[in-house]
Amino acid sequence: MVLAHLAGIRIFATGGLGGVHRGAEDSMDISADLTELGRTPVTVISSGCKSFLDIPRTLEYLETQGVGVGTFADGREGKVDIPAFWTRESGIQSPTVIQDEQEAAAIIFAQSSLGLSSGLHFANPISQEHSIPKAQMDVIIEQAIDEAERSGSTGSDNTPFILAKIRELTGGRTVTANRALIESNVIRGTKVACELAKLEAQSGRSLDGISQGLGGVGRNIATALQYIGAKVQLCSATGDDASGIAARNLLAAQGLSLSGIIKKPSNQTAQYVAVNDARKDLVLAMADMSVMENCTSEVDTIWKARLEESKPPWLVVDANWDPYTLQRWIMHGKAVNARIAFEPVSVDKSSRLFASHSTNEFSLGVLPDNAISLASPNRLELASMHAAAREAGVFDRDDWWQIIDAMGLSSSGSRDRLVSIVGAELVDEGVPQQSIQLLPFIPTILTKLGDNGVLITQMLKHGDDRLTAPNHSKYILSRADTNDKILGGIYMRLLAPAEMISASDVVSVNGAGDTFLGIVIAGLAKDKPKSLVDLVHTAQQGSRTTLKSTEAVSPEISTLKDQL
Numbered sequence: 001m002v003l004a005h006l007a008g009i010r011i012f013a014t015g016g017l018g019g020v021h022r023g024a025e026d027s028m029d030i031s032a033d034l035t036e037l038g039r040t041p042v043t044v045i046s047s048g049c050k051s052f053l054d055i056p057r058t059l060e061y062l063e064t065q066g067v068g069v070g071t072f073a074d075g076r077e078g079k080v081d082i083p084a085f086w087t088r089e090s091g092i093q094s095p096t097v098i099q100d101e102q103e104a105a106a107i108i109f110a111q112s113s114l115g116l117s118s119g120l121h122f123a124n125p126i127s128q129e130h131s132i133p134k135a136q137m138d139v140i141i142e143q144a145i146d147e148a149e150r151s152g153s154t155g156s157d158n159t160p161f162i163l164a165k166i167r168e169l170t171g172g173r174t175v176t177a178n179r180a181l182i183e184s185n186v187i188r189g190t191k192v193a194c195e196l197a198k199l200e201a202q203s204g205r206s207l208d209g210i211s212q213g214l215g216g217v218g219r220n221i222a223t224a225l226q227y228i229g230a231k232v233q234l235c236s237a238t239g240d241d242a243s244g245i246a247a248r249n250l251l252a253a254q255g256l257s258l259s260g261i262i263k264k265p266s267n268q269t270a271q272y273v274a275v276n277d278a279r280k281d282l283v284l285a286m287a288d289m290s291v292m293e294n295c296t297s298e299v300d301t302i303w304k305a306r307l308e309e310s311k312p313p314w315l316v317v318d319a320n321w322d323p324y325t326l327q328r329w330i331m332h333g334k335a336v337n338a339r340i341a342f343e344p345v346s347v348d349k350s351s352r353l354f355a356s357h358s359t360n361e362f363s364l365g366v367l368p369d370n371a372i373s374l375a376s377p378n379r380l381e382l383a384s385m386h387a388a389a390r391e392a393g394v395f396d397r398d399d400w401w402q403i404i405d406a407m408g409l410s411s412s413g414s415r416d417r418l419v420s421i422v423g424a425e426l427v428d429e430g431v432p433q434q435s436i437q438l439l440p441f442i443p444t445i446l447t448k449l450g451d452n453g454v455l456i457t458q459m460l461k462h463g464d465d466r467l468t469a470p471n472h473s474k475y476i477l478s479r480a481d482t483n484d485k486i487l488g489g490i491y492m493r494l495l496a497p498a499e500m501i502s503a504s505d506v507v508s509v510n511g512a513g514d515t516f517l518g519i520v521i522a523g524l525a526k527d528k529p530k531s532l533v534d535l536v537h538t539a540q541q542g543s544r545t546t547l548k549s550t551e552a553v554s555p556e557i558s559t560l561k562d563q564l
Contacts, residue, residue, distance in 0.1 A: 001033065001040045001119070007275040010108060010196060011043045013189030015182045016085045017121060019049030019058035021158075022145070030061060037119040038065025043108050045189040047181040048123045051084035051134075052141045052162055055092050063095075066118035068111070070096035072104070072188065074125050083125040086132045086177045098122060101188070105195035124188045130180040132173060140169045214250045215272060215552040217318045217345050220511045222256060223553040224518025224542065229561045230525060233310060235260035235303050237291050243269035260306055262298055267291040270320075274510050285346070292320045299328040307336050313525050316341045316517065319349035326352055330364075330371050339373040339524075342442070343517055344381040351388030366399045366440040367459060368486050374444040374524075376517045379431055382447050386434040395437065403440035406487050407459075408478040417477060422455060422494045431455060432492060436477075439490065446520065446536060448513055453496040454536050460488035495533065498540040501547055511552035512543040519557065523564045530564065538563040 004012050018031020037044060048071075049058050059082070062069055071082050071094035080097055084090035098104050104122055111120060125131070144165035153161035167174050222234040234256050238244035240263045247269055248258055272287045307315070315333035317326060317340060333340045344350030353372070354364070364371055377385060394400060410417070418427045426432060426449070435445045435457035443459035466472040467479065467488050480487035516539045523535035542557040549556070 001036050001042045005040050005042050011189050011193045013045045013185045015046060015178060017046045017049045019053035020061050022054045034061055037067050039117055040119050041117055043120040043122060045122045045124055045185050047085050047126050047185060048083040051087060051090060051137055052145055055090055068120045070098040071123040072098050082123050086174055087134045087137050088125040088131040089134050101191040101195045104192045105199055108196055109199045124185050126177060126181040127184060130177045132177060140166055143169060213552060214247055216270060217320060217343055217514055220514035220552050221316055221518040224515045225522050227555055227558045228519055228522040230522040233257060233260050237262050237264050237295060239267045239269040239291055240265040241268050262302060264291055289320050293322045295325045296328050299325055304332045307332050311336050312338050314339050314341060314521050316343060316521055318343040319345040319352045323352045323355040334371050340371060341521055342372050342375040344377045347380045347384045350377060350381040350384045353385060354388040354392045364441050366403050367443055370441055370443060372442045375442045376446045378448045382434050386438060400440050406480050406484055407490055408480045421492050453494055456493045456532060458491040460491050462486055462488045464488045466491055495536055498537060499544055501544055506547050507550055509547060512546050515546040515553050515557060516543045526564060
């Protein structure tokens, strides 16, 4: 129910509802979905609670929680009973009778107009054909409950025991009834949803729809680079299925070369489903990226050859690759002297950078032998990367300590200085501290903070002009020893958003971060790149443009070319 509400789904069709258990006055055993329905504005359509529960007390509890309850007439006239799951009649009169789907939709529409936070429960009786007579079920249930008591099945074991015994005593009829009522509830819920959509459309209120398109972190970053005028080669994998054919055709139509796209017939093309809330923020994501797993042989042959041939100034790798494939990409990129940018993708996958950081062939080095030049996590991904690094033991390495000691940070602590630069909230959250500790491995970290902007944390090299420029002095967190010929100091600056966007203007947040990184890399790849601050500012503008677009990356970012 919670996920449905967050996704903007108004009607939830299921088999049955939980309830107040018999003897709840002593055990306090009340199903959690009753409480949740009292605080979640979703309409649940089910065949009621099972008749071995206390149906009168269930109705009383729902009333206490502010949940409206009604039962579909289903061809009957006058007052009707609320159903008891396998049985159309329970002997307990329903508080309200709903004649049809149009009336049900009107109730939902009216409730939403009032702005109430509670939900509704519409009971849909099992069909006459599959209903088990009440008198027969009453006997079976009493026998099942009696056997449960004798066996000592209590608590969480009680319901499974009773259900299994009822199935046994009915000769499996309850299983057939279960299937029938679920199908009936889904059909009823779908019809109600259609009627509600009609009412919403007539009133000028409509629900957000479902859209489908070509995406993927790598593709989105490549698209941003292409739109902004950079030369780019996308390296990825698809299945040899319908989705893969469509993806390759769309990439070709977009003008991206397919020479770096391989087919893996044994895998299906990657799929990603995102659920966004009313503010368009990502709430839930589901993905099948198995096609990106176990690609080491392709990296070591096909894509390695592409790298050696093109010798790119920048290589962007994302965490959709499995840890070992990611490791091979980094090794080969470093071998051709490419600077490498890491896109963490998600909280879970961001840890992959440190998941296998130390093997016989590969280890993430620290300055000046660092493999990764830049990363662009959000605050949650940054925390995940930091936790993975700590768990991998990289903060215990001597070479890491040497860089930390050389940074010139105050031995008495830098909290006041950090607060003056980024504010107490981020310091209390640990964002700047985590960035600093990762700097020896990733000397430039651009942490995306949503409405708070972007935090630039950068290890400056010896002789960097910003170390002596008066207008940058307030952003110099520390200075290395003047005798150090490699390190200059730490630069930290919080850049506010280029422009605040109202929630009503946001279409989707899913490609904004990819747009941001693509524009930054396009700028850094120039022969004479502008300052990082200027590039981040331009990238923020591009992200804002994508937030307002139905496309994963807005084509309109091409207007920012001249700013690079």
